[in-house]
Amino acid sequence: MGGLEDALHGDVDGLAKRANAGASSSGAPSIALLLKCLAASRAPSNAQESTIPEAEKETYESVAAERQEDIERATLQELSAMGISHLEDFDWSVRVALGSDKLSGQREPLLVLRLRVADVGGTSREVVVELPKDDLDNVLGTFAKIQQAVVKIKEY
Numbered sequence: 001m002g003g004l005e006d007a008l009h010g011d012v013d014g015l016a017k018r019a020n021a022g023a024s025s026s027g028a029p030s031i032a033l034l035l036k037c038l039a040a041s042r043a044p045s046n047a048q049e050s051t052i053p054e055a056e057k058e059t060y061e062s063v064a065a066e067r068q069e070d071i072e073r074a075t076l077q078e079l080s081a082m083g084i085s086h087l088e089d090f091d092w093s094v095r096v097a098l099g100s101d102k103l104s105g106q107r108e109p110l111l112v113l114r115l116r117v118a119d120v121g122g123t124s125r126e127v128v129v130e131l132p133k134d135d136l137d138n139v140l141g142t143f144a145k146i147q148q149a150v151v152k153i154k155e156y
Contacts, residue, residue, distance in 0.1 A: 004056055008063040016074045076120055088124055089116040111136050 064071070091114045096107055111131045118124040131139065 004059050005063055008060065009067065012063070012067045012070055012074075016070055085117045085119045087115060088118040090114060109133050 093112045095110045095112055097110055098107060109132070111129075111133075113129045113131065115127040115129070116124055117127055
């Protein structure tokens with residue numbers, strides 16, 4: 001094994017130790033390059049430009065292939081510790097509130113949104129949100145602004 005290969009294996013070992021301890025792995029730039037190698041191995045060969053020097057490319061690819069399982073496991077542990085969740089499923093309905101303790105003839109439409117959210121570890125939970133029309137209009141306006149920002153970012 002060469003010096004670079006030993007250093008990369010050491011970085012992967014450090015990543016695993018930090019993930020088990022709940023710390024961030026952002027301090028090892030070689031880990032980012034190893035992850036890029038893993039991603040490139042799953043994509044068409046002409047889809048990504050390499051930022052790895054040609055002389056070191058084979059070593060990075062070799063270590064990434066050898067330690068793929070360790071890197072993925074540590075990355076999942078780190079993401080799980082960060083509490084990153086994703087939307088698994090949703091259901092919605094519109095209801096009319098005919099009255100409340102404040103007003104007896106309110107007749108206000110409500111959107112009831114049920115979100116099933118899963119974390120990286122696979123556990124899921126349900127979040128229920130009730131939005132009156134004014135709040136729903138505000139949320140939809142915010143989503144429209146977010147969509148416009150994403151479109152601008154994609155244009156660059």
